[in-house]
Amino acid sequence: MDLRQGIGLRKLGKTAEEFQQDLLSNLYYRRGTTVESASARDAYETLSQTVRDRLAERRARTAAAHYASNPRWVYYLSAEYLLGAQLEQNLLYSGTGEIAAEAVKALGFSIEDLEDLDIEPGLGNGGLGRLAACLVDSMATRDIPAVGYGIRYDLGIFRQIITENGQTELPDDWAFQGNPWEFPAPDDRQTVGFYGHTEPVPGSQTRKVWVPGEIVLGEPSHMLVPGYGTETVNIVRLWSAKASEASFDLSRFSAGQYAEAVQEAVRAENISKVLYPDDSTELGRELRLKQQYFLVSCSLRDIIRRFRLRNEGWDGFAEKTVIQLNDTHPTIAIAELMRLLVDEYELEWDRAWEITRKTFAYTCHTLLPEALETWPVHLFERLLPRHLEIIYLINMLFLREVEARFPGDDDRLRRMSIIGEEPRMVRMAHLAVVGTEAVNGVAELHSKLLRETVLDDFAELWPAKFQNVTNGISPRRFVRIANPRLSDLITEGLGTDTWIRDLERLEGLERLADDASFRERWQAIKRANKVDLAAGDPDSLTDVMIKRFHEYKRQQLKVLHVITLYHRIRQDPGRDRVPRTVLFAGKAAPAYHAAKDIIRLIATVAATIEKDPVVSPYLKVVFPSNYNVTLAEKIIPAADLSEQISLAGKEASGTGNMKLALNGAITIGTMDGANIEIRARVGEENFFLFGLDAYEAANARINGYFPHRYYEHDPELRAALDALGSGAFGESGQRVASSLMSWDEYLTLADFRSYLDCQEQVEQAWHDRERWTRMSILNTAHCGFFSSDRTIADYAARIWRVAPVPVPHDD
Numbered sequence: 001m002d003l004r005q006g007i008g009l010r011k012l013g014k015t016a017e018e019f020q021q022d023l024l025s026n027l028y029y030r031r032g033t034t035v036e037s038a039s040a041r042d043a044y045e046t047l048s049q050t051v052r053d054r055l056a057e058r059r060a061r062t063a064a065a066h067y068a069s070n071p072r073w074v075y076y077l078s079a080e081y082l083l084g085a086q087l088e089q090n091l092l093y094s095g096t097g098e099i100a101a102e103a104v105k106a107l108g109f110s111i112e113d114l115e116d117l118d119i120e121p122g123l124g125n126g127g128l129g130r131l132a133a134c135l136v137d138s139m140a141t142r143d144i145p146a147v148g149y150g151i152r153y154d155l156g157i158f159r160q161i162i163t164e165n166g167q168t169e170l171p172d173d174w175a176f177q178g179n180p181w182e183f184p185a186p187d188d189r190q191t192v193g194f195y196g197h198t199e200p201v202p203g204s205q206t207r208k209v210w211v212p213g214e215i216v217l218g219e220p221s222h223m224l225v226p227g228y229g230t231e232t233v234n235i236v237r238l239w240s241a242k243a244s245e246a247s248f249d250l251s252r253f254s255a256g257q258y259a260e261a262v263q264e265a266v267r268a269e270n271i272s273k274v275l276y277p278d279d280s281t282e283l284g285r286e287l288r289l290k291q292q293y294f295l296v297s298c299s300l301r302d303i304i305r306r307f308r309l310r311n312e313g314w315d316g317f318a319e320k321t322v323i324q325l326n327d328t329h330p331t332i333a334i335a336e337l338m339r340l341l342v343d344e345y346e347l348e349w350d351r352a353w354e355i356t357r358k359t360f361a362y363t364c365h366t367l368l369p370e371a372l373e374t375w376p377v378h379l380f381e382r383l384l385p386r387h388l389e390i391i392y393l394i395n396m397l398f399l400r401e402v403e404a405r406f407p408g409d410d411d412r413l414r415r416m417s418i419i420g421e422e423p424r425m426v427r428m429a430h431l432a433v434v435g436t437e438a439v440n441g442v443a444e445l446h447s448k449l450l451r452e453t454v455l456d457d458f459a460e461l462w463p464a465k466f467q468n469v470t471n472g473i474s475p476r477r478f479v480r481i482a483n484p485r486l487s488d489l490i491t492e493g494l495g496t497d498t499w500i501r502d503l504e505r506l507e508g509l510e511r512l513a514d515d516a517s518f519r520e521r522w523q524a525i526k527r528a529n530k531v532d533l534a535a536g537d538p539d540s541l542t543d544v545m546i547k548r549f550h551e552y553k554r555q556q557l558k559v560l561h562v563i564t565l566y567h568r569i570r571q572d573p574g575r576d577r578v579p580r581t582v583l584f585a586g587k588a589a590p591a592y593h594a595a596k597d598i599i600r601l602i603a604t605v606a607a608t609i610e611k612d613p614v615v616s617p618y619l620k621v622v623f624p625s626n627y628n629v630t631l632a633e634k635i636i637p638a639a640d641l642s643e644q645i646s647l648a649g650k651e652a653s654g655t656g657n658m659k660l661a662l663n664g665a666i667t668i669g670t671m672d673g674a675n676i677e678i679r680a681r682v683g684e685e686n687f688f689l690f691g692l693d694a695y696e697a698a699n700a701r702i703n704g705y706f707p708h709r710y711y712e713h714d715p716e717l718r719a720a721l722d723a724l725g726s727g728a729f730g731e732s733g734q735r736v737a738s739s740l741m742s743w744d745e746y747l748t749l750a751d752f753r754s755y756l757d758c759q760e761q762v763e764q765a766w767h768d769r770e771r772w773t774r775m776s777i778l779n780t781a782h783c784g785f786f787s788s789d790r791t792i793a794d795y796a797a798r799i800w801r802v803a804p805v806p807v808p809h810d811d
C-alpha cells in the first residue's frame, strides 16, 4: 500500500445512501448517540464531520501530490482571518449539498436548521482579515501549494449589541460548543521564548545566544481550505498558546498559594486569549507584540520543518519558500528568520540576509499614519532583546547603503532609518520594506500614493520593488453562496456556471441588460432578497453602508444626509419622494469614542424618524447588531445602493465595494481606493461619483480647511448641524457636530454639497426603474476583475513566481 500516493483510502461514496451511511456511522461511533435521541446539535456535528471527511480525503491526496513534487510554497502570515461560516461553504466545495440535505432530512432535520448552528470564527476585525480568507480560498482554487498561518484566538472580535444607547460589547467565545472544522496537531507544537538577555559567542562577531526569560508553547490546529472546482485542499494553521509544565509552580501550590502557583501559566495562555479589536489603529501594547512574535516564531519553525521534509541545507530555501506578510503585523519575522539562520543554524550574516530578503514579500494595507506600526525601543529591548540587536545591525548596513547612494544626505538617513528618534521607536513598515523582495499596495491609487508619499524615499531607492496588486473577493462566498437566486439567473443567462471559477465571464451578461424579461427577473430577485433580509419595505431604495466605523470612512457624512432628508420631508410633507431604507452595520473599536458617538447618533436618528409619522413613510434607518461575515452575506444581495464615501486618499482599497457591485448594487462613492477601478470598469454612467479627489483633498488640507465657510454658505448643512448642536439627537450628536466644525481630519463638510447633489442623481435614476436595473446588471457584468482568483493570479505571476501543482482525482 502506497500511503504517500493516498492509495489505501476507502473511497467515500457519492450517492445519498452512502452519505447517509457515513452520517449514521459518525453519529454512532464518533458522536456516541443514536437516531432516536439525536439533537439538532448532534446532527450538526455529525453532518459537519461527514462533510469534513470528504475534504480530508482530498487533503490527503493534496499532501501526497505536494510531497511528490517538492514545489515552491507560499506561506501567508496574517494576524487575522475572517473565514466565515464553514458548513455551507464546505457542502458547496465538496459537492455534497444535495445528498447531505437528503441524508439530514432522514434524521428529521433540515440543512437550514443545522446551518444556523454553524458559528463563524471571528478571528479578525474587518477588511484585512476577510481579504486573508478570500486569498487562501483562491490559492486553493488555483492549485497553489500554500499554508495560511494565524492565531487561534479564544475570543474573536467582540459580539456587538446595538440599542438606543449605541454599541455594547460582549465576549465572543466562538468555540464554546466546539468547532467541528478543526484538526488539532499537538505533535507539531513549538516552543517560543520571550524576555531574557543575550550572551556573546566567543570568536563570532555576529552570532549571539539568546537566553529567554519566559517560555511558552504554541500548539497548532488547522482548518481545511478547499479549492472550488479543483481537487486541492490547503490548510490554515492556527496557533494557541499553552503554558509549559515548568510554568506551574509546585512549591507555591504546596504552600497553599493556589492562584500564585498558576499565575505564570495563565500569563502564558493569555497570549492567544483575545483578538485586539482595533482596526487600522495601533496602540503599542506589549501583549500585542507578544502575539505577533508568537505567531511568527511558531510559523517560521513550522515552515523550516516542512522544508526539511524534502530538502537539505539552505541553498534551496529561498527558491522553495515565499512568505507573504499581511501588513506589518508579522514583520518581526524578518528579524526572527535572521536570528534562526545566524544564531541557531550558524550561517554567515550576509548569506542569511540574502536568503531572508529573497524569502519575504510585504503587502501594505493603509496610508493612515495612525495605522503604521511602531514599537517603543525600550519595550522591544525587554521583550525581544536579540531581535532588537539584529534590527540595529540590519539598520546600520541599510543606512550605509543609503549613504553610498546619497552621500551627505543626513535628513534622508533620518527619514529612512528603521529606528525613529524622539521617542525612539522601531518602525515596522521600514523593516518590512528593507527586508523583503517585493512591496505591494492593494489598489492602483493606494500603490501610487505609497510610492509618492509614505514610502517615497524607499521607492526612489528601489523603484522595482514596488508593485500594485488590486484586492479581490471570493465569488463563491459573496455571490454563489450569499446570493443563490442571482447565481442561478446568471448561470441560466450565460448557459454555464463556469463564471464561479472564471469571473470575467460575467461580461456575457452585458447583452442581457437589453433584454426586458431578463431585467424583470433581475429586479424580482433583488426584491426577493430584500424580503428575506426584512430590513424595511422591499420596494424602497435599500441604501447600505456596511463596514467598520471609522471617521475616515465618514459614516458621519451619511448621517448628515439622513438628517437633511428628514428636514426636507418635514418641510414639504406632501411631495412625492423616493422611499429609502438606510441600513448601517459595523463595529467600532471599543476604545474609539468618536466612532462610538457616531453609532449612538445613528441609533438616535433612527428612533426619532421611526416615531415621526410624517417622515417614517419615506425614510427608515436600520442598524442590525453584530455585523460579521454571516450578516454581510444576507445584506449584500439585498442592497440597491452601496455607500463608499471615504475621504479620497484614505481607504487603501475597500473590498465591500466590490462585493456590493458584484451583487448589482450601484456605488455612490469618492475617487478612493478600488472605487476608482470599479468605476473605470462599470463605466462612469453606471457609478455615482462625488467629492474631492485625493490630490484636491491633500491640497485642501495644506491651504486650510475652514468648516465654518461650508456651514455659513449652505443652509441645509447649517440646519443639519444646528439640529445636532441643539441636542435634538442627544449628546453624541452634539459631540459629532462640534468635531465636524473644528478639527476634522476628513474634510466632511467640504464634500457635503457634492454628496447631496449626487444623491439627487441617485433618486433620478431610481425613478426610471428600467434604467436602474440596466445599471445594476452592468455593474455585475463588468466586475469580474474583482475576483480574488485574479488577485491570486497576479500575486503568483508577479510577486511569488509560483506555479500551480494539480492534484489528481481519485478515479
Ligand code: GPW
Pocket (backbone or CB within 6 Å): 125, 126, 127, 128, 129, 131, 278, 279, 280, 281, 327, 328, 364, 365, 366, 371, 442, 471, 651, 652, 653, 654, 655, 673
Ligand atoms: F491598518 N485594513 C484593515 F493597514 O481592515 F493594517 N485593517 C487594518 O488594520 C489595516 C487595513 C491596516 C483594510 C483597509 O482599510 C482596506 O482599505 C483594505 O481593503 C483591506 O485592509 C484589505 O486590503
